[in-house]
Amino acid sequence: MPSGQLDPASFPRAAKVCLIFRFAENGRTCLAALLLLLTPLAACRRRDFPQYEADYREYAYVTNGGSNTVTVLDLVNLRQDRVIRVGDNPTGIAANPVKNEIYAVNTNSSSVSVIDAEKNALAATIPVHSKPYFIDVDANGERAYVANSGSNNVSVIDLAARREIAVIGAGEAPGMARISPDGKSLVVSNRTSGSVTVIEPQSYKVRSVFSGCPAATHIVILPDSSKAFVACSGGHQVMVVGLAHPDSAIASEHADRLLTFLEVGQTPVHLALKPDGGEIFVSNFGSDTISEIATQANEVGGAYLVGAHPASAIVSADNSTLWISKFNSGSIEVYSIDDGRAINTVHVGDGPDALAFSVEGHLLLATDARSNDVSVVRVMSRTPGGINHVGTLFTMLPAGKQPNAIVVKAFHVK
Numbered sequence: 001m002p003s004g005q006l007d008p009a010s011f012p013r014a015a016k017v018c019l020i021f022r023f024a025e026n027g028r029t030c031l032a033a034l035l036l037l038l039t040p041l042a043a044c045r046r047r048d049f050p051q052y053e054a055d056y057r058e059y060a061y062v063t064n065g066g067s068n069t070v071t072v073l074d075l076v077n078l079r080q081d082r083v084i085r086v087g088d089n090p091t092g093i094a095a096n097p098v099k100n101e102i103y104a105v106n107t108n109s110s111s112v113s114v115i116d117a118e119k120n121a122l123a124a125t126i127p128v129h130s131k132p133y134f135i136d137v138d139a140n141g142e143r144a145y146v147a148n149s150g151s152n153n154v155s156v157i158d159l160a161a162r163r164e165i166a167v168i169g170a171g172e173a174p175g176m177a178r179i180s181p182d183g184k185s186l187v188v189s190n191r192t193s194g195s196v197t198v199i200e201p202q203s204y205k206v207r208s209v210f211s212g213c214p215a216a217t218h219i220v221i222l223p224d225s226s227k228a229f230v231a232c233s234g235g236h237q238v239m240v241v242g243l244a245h246p247d248s249a250i251a252s253e254h255a256d257r258l259l260t261f262l263e264v265g266q267t268p269v270h271l272a273l274k275p276d277g278g279e280i281f282v283s284n285f286g287s288d289t290i291s292e293i294a295t296q297a298n299e300v301g302g303a304y305l306v307g308a309h310p311a312s313a314i315v316s317a318d319n320s321t322l323w324i325s326k327f328n329s330g331s332i333e334v335y336s337i338d339d340g341r342a343i344n345t346v347h348v349g350d351g352p353d354a355l356a357f358s359v360e361g362h363l364l365l366a367t368d369a370r371s372n373d374v375s376v377v378r379v380m381s382r383t384p385g386g387i388n389h390v391g392t393l394f395t396m397l398p399a400g401k402q403p404n405a406i407v408v409k410a411f412h413v414k
Contacts, residue, residue: 048382050360052076058410059117060356060365061102062374063090064400070104070113071399072120073365073374075358075408080397082120086113092134095409096159098141102409103159105132105146112146114162117409124162128155134176138183143201145186147174154188156204166204171195175217180225185243185256187228189216196230196241198256208256213239218270222295223277227259229293231268231282238262238271238282238291240298262300264291272313272322279337281322283310290324290335306333306342314355314364316379321390323364323377325352332366332377334391344391348375354403359410363394367403374399374406 052058059081060073068088072081087106090113094103100117110132114124131150137143137159144157147170154177156166170177171190178187179201186199196216198208215234221227221243230239240259248254265284268291272281279301282291288308292301308328315322315337322335332352334344349368352375356365364377374397381392 048380050362053412055412056410057118057413058359058408059120060358060374060406060408061093061095061104061115062367062399062406063093063104063404064372064402065089065091065107065404066401068106069400070102070115071374071403073397075363075410078376078395078397083400084113084115084120084122086115086122087111087125091404092132093405093407094135094137094144095407096137096141097139099159100409100411101159102407103135103137103144105135107131107133107149110148110150112144112157117411118413126157126162126164128157128164129153129167136177136179138179138201139181140183143179145177145179145201147177147188149173149175149191152190154186154199156201168199168204169206170197170199171209176219178219178221178228180221180228180243181223182225185221185225185228187219187221187230187241187243189213189219189230191215191217191233194232194234196228196239198228198241198243207244208241210239210241210256210258212261213237218268220271220273220280222273223275227295229271229273229280229295231271232261233267233269233285236264236266236268236284236287238264238268238280238293260298262293262298264293264300265289265303270310270312272315274315274319274337275317276319278319281313281315281324283313283324285309285311285327290322304335304342306335307331307345311353312355314357317357317361321379323355323391325355325366327351327353327369332364332375332391344389346377346391346393348377348393349373349396354405356406356408358408364391365406365408367399367406368396369402369404372399372401372403373397374403 058075074081087109089108092105102115116123129148129151146155172192188197213232265287267286270283280293311327324333349371351370
């Protein structure tokens with residue numbers, strides 16, 4: 001393994017697979033137990049759930065790196081819809097914000113699979129370069145950007161033509177390429193070289209390079225496209241980069257610039273941005289903590305102990321709660337942002353990692369890397385006495401081997 005590159009085996013999405021349920025050796029006992037569990041779930045499944053129109057569809061798509069498939073979960077009926085065969089070792093996945101298409105990156109096949117979300121069928125395969133890992137789609141749904149970790153470059157894909165139209169050089173082993181909301185900056189994290197590359201998307205040219213971020217991994221960009229925050233997973237910092245705005249009245253903002261390094265916990269692997277852009281929550285995998293960053297002031301407000309190996313986090317649409325997957329605890333921690341305290345622990349599958357909300361936000365989905373399933377958590381439920389309860393495991397849906405990433409897509413059929 002190249003110097004400076006993190007060992008994938010030590011991180012959540014490369015975890016080995018095992019089973020969540022400790023089934024009895026007797027198969028009949030196991031089946032009977034499952035039936036007893038599923039019966040009450042089926043009886044109460046529609047209580048306090050949204051009422052959908054007949055033409056409404058909502059699906060979650062899960063890449064399964066160990067089985068070379070994408071699992072499609074029907075979130076209206078809460079069941080597995082189907083399994084789609086894609087390339088070898090699918091990892092990253094993204095939804096087109098305009099068209100009903102899903103894009104899955106096949107790391108060992110050097111390709112991107114295009115899935116027609118209306119048919120839930122493979123529509124095309126687009127060749128890219130060596131060991132692609134992550135894909136991002138611009139706000140117009142016209143271009144996709146793929147970080148090719150094995151060839152040190154980024155592929156630009158014309159999604160209408162379904163072909164690669166440009167290749168841009170980056171640093172060593174780029175793991176993520178994130179397009180800014182305004183479409184004017186493409187930010188790439190380079191794991192092995194410990195650097196960040198900023199690219200001009202219109203000209204396909206490198207604009208800036210910033211070093212000093214060991215094992216640079218996860219990236220978030222503020223909603224106003226003013227700053228990028230990059231997790232330096234090989235250490236204990238987050239790099240903050242000011243992105244160029246040539247039309248700004250402030251001369252110093254006309255170019256990209258390194259603003260600061262923020263001290264967080266050990267091995268920061270994931271950044272969760274509040275929808276309003278005011279705060280970022282850093283999952284410090286190596287120190288079992290979450291750090292809170294104030295994005296305007298570029299300040300760390302503190303660190304909070306949450307449990308064994310926080311791997312990922314997501315903030316509710318109303319900016320009130322933070323949901324944290326704890327990879328080695330088999331649970332999701334629910335944290336009240338306004339109160340500054342944990343309010344619940346939801347036990348889920350084994351090795352919870354990537355998280356996603358349903359479109360209406362009533363469900364949280366967690367990929368369980370070790371137990372090969374997806375835990376479905378009700379964000380808010382009510383007890384028989386009418387008391388509201390935040391975070392309840394509702395059911396678990398099957399996925400393939402080693403589920404990596406998840407994305408949700410909703411639409412109305414014509």
